[in-house]
C-alpha cells in the first residue's frame with residue numbers, strides 16, 4: 001500500500017523561535033549602531049588639542065570655561081569675530097590621567113569649570129551591558145536551532161505545540177470528504193453543538209466532551225477533523241499524540257495543561273488530538289516497566305484530569321483519532337471522556353466511487369473513464385489509496401503527453417498500487433523466466449477453480465515492485481467482509497499453486513515461492529488459532545487479540561499446554577499439506593493446460609482479459625476437490641504426495 005503523504009505535518013508549528021531570535025538580533029544590532037553613531041552624528045566634530053597645549057592656553061588666560069570629564073575635557077576660548085564682537089571657540093582634549101593639579105591650575109587662572117552633566121544614556125548602557133549578552137546568546141542560539149530545521153524545540157518546552165486553524169483556514173470542507181457518510185453525519189452534529197449550543201443546553205442536554213474517531217489508516221480521520229475546522233466557525237486546536245511525548249520527563253503533562261488552558265480561553269472551540277494511541281496506550285500491563293511509559297502515563301493522567309476538570313457545557317469539544325482503538329486505555333472511554341465513538345471504515349464500492357469523484361474533480365478525464373468500474377476493481381482501498389490512485393493515473397497520462405487521463409492509465413495505476421512499479425530492467429535468465437512463468441500459471445489455474453477468490457485477471461512475467469519476478473492478479477467481483485472456511489482453504493491452495501507447478505514441471509522447487517509459503521502458513525495458523533475452524537481443536541481462540549497483547553511484550557499466543565501447542569502445529573501442517581496435495585492434484589489433472597498457458601505467457605509476457613480466460617476456462621477440477629473444499633480432508637486411501645525438500 002502506498003505510504004500516506006502526511007500533508008498536515010507540513011503545516012508545522014509556526015517558526016516562533018526564528019521570529020524572536022531574528023527580530024532580537026536586528027533590534028540589538030540597531031541599538032548598538034545607534035549608540036556608536038549618535039554622538040558623532042549629532043554633536044559637531046570638535047578640534048582635538050594636545051593636553052599640554054590646553055594647559056598652556058589655561059596658563060595664558062585664554063580659556064574661559066571647561067567641562068572636565070574623566071577621559072575628555074571640553075573647553076572654550078574667548079576670541080573676537082571679524083566685526084569685533086566676542087565669540088567662543090570650543091576644543092577638546094584628552095586629559096592625562098591623575099593630573100591632580102588640574103583643578104588648582106584652573107582655579108588659579110579663573111577658568112569656570114565643572115564636571116559634565118550625568119549622561120542621559122547612562123542607564124541604557126548599564127542596562128544593555130547586563131541584558132544584552134544573554135539576549136545575544138539566546139538570539140544566536142535560537143537562530144542556530146532554527147537553522148538545524150526546528151531542532152528539539154528547547155525554547156518552547158512545556159508549551160503545547162497545537163496548531164490553531166481558524167475557520168476555513170484548512171481549506172477542507174465536508175464536501176471534500178466522501179464515502180464515510182455516517183461518520184460525517186455524526187461529526188456534523190458536533191459542529192452544530194458548537195454553533196448553537198443553547199439549542200441543546202436549553203433542554204438540559206450535556207454536550208459531549210470527547211469524540212473518538214476510529215478507523216484504519218488513510219480512511220480520512222485527519223481529513224474529517226480538518227473539515228470540521230473548515231466548517232465550524234470556532235477556533236480549532238490540532239496536535240498529534242506523539243507530540244506530547246518529548247525529550248524531557250514531565251513535558252507532556254505540562255503540554256496537556258497548556259493546551260487545555262488555551263482551549264478554555266477560546267471556548268467554544270475544538271481540540272483535535274491525532275494519533276491518540278501514541279499517548280493513550282493501556283497503562284500498566286506487561287509493558288509497564290519500561291522507563292518511557294512513565295512519561296506517557298503522566299501525560300495520559302493529565303489528559304484524563306483535564307477532561308474531567310472542565311464543565312461539559314463550556315463548549316470545548318475534544319476530538320481524537322486513532323487506528324488502534326484496542327490499545328487505548330479503557331479509562332479514556334469512560335462516560336464523560338471519549339464516550340462517543342465515530343467509526344470511519346474503509347469505503348464500500350459506492351463510497352469508493354464517491355471518493356474517486358472528489359479526487360477526480362480537478363483531473364481531466366477521457367470519455368472512456370468509468371469511475372464506477374474503477375471502484376469495483378479497488379476493493380479494500382482506503383480513501384488515501386484512492387487519492388493516490390487518481391494522482392498516479394494523472395501522472396501516467398502526463399508522461400504519455402495525453403490530453404486526458406484514459407481508463408488504461410487507471411488500470412496501470414491500480415496495478416502499481418497493488419503490485420508495485422514495473423521493473424523491466426531486471427533481466428532474468430531463461431531458466432528463471434521459465435520457472436516464473438510456470439509458477440504464475442500454477443497460481444492462475446488453481447485460483448480459477450477455487451470459490452470466492454474472484455476472477456484471475458492477469459498474469460505477468462514482467463518483474464514488479466520489490467520482490468515480485470512475476471505476478472498473478474486476482475480481483476474479487478464484489479466487496480467481501482467474511483471469508484468462509486472453504487474460501488480460506490482455496491486461498492491456501494492457490495498460494496501454494498506456484499510452488500506446486502514448479503514441482504510438477506521441473507521436479508524441483510525454487511526460492512521464488514517463499515513468500516507464498518509464508519502467507520499460506522500464516523493463513524493456516526489463523527484458521528486454527530484465530531478463527532477456530534479446526535475440527536480437532538474446536539472454537540478456542542489460541543491467539544490473543546491485541547487488547548491483551550501489548551506489542552513487543554509477552555507472547556501473542558494464549559498460554560497453552562505443550563500438548564495443545566503440538567496439536568496446533570500438527571493441525572496447521574495438516575491444513576497446508578492437504579492444500580498442497582490438492583494443488584498438485586489439480587495441476588496434474590491440467591498438465592497440458594499448464595504447459596500451453598505457460599508457453600504463451602513466456603512469449604507474450606503478459607496474459608490478460610479474454611485470452612487468459614480462454615485458457616483458464618478449460619481448467620478441470622479433480623475428483624476429490626469438492627470433498628476437500630467441504631471438509632478440508634482428503635480421503636485416506638489416497639496417500640499424501642511426497643513433498644520435495646529444497
Ligand code: ADP
Nearest residue numbers: 176177178217218219220221222223383384387
Ligand atoms: P487518516 O488520518 O485516517 O489516516 P487522512 O485523513 O490523513 O487519513 O487521509 C489522507 C488523504 O487521503 C486525505 O488527505 C485525502 O486526500 C484522502 N482521503 C482519505 N479519506 C478520504 C475520504 N473519505 N474522502 C476523500 N478523500 C479521502
Ligand code: MG
Nearest residue numbers: 221222274321
Ligand atoms: Mg491521520
Ligand code: ZN
Nearest residue numbers: 443498513516
Ligand atoms: Zn507465487
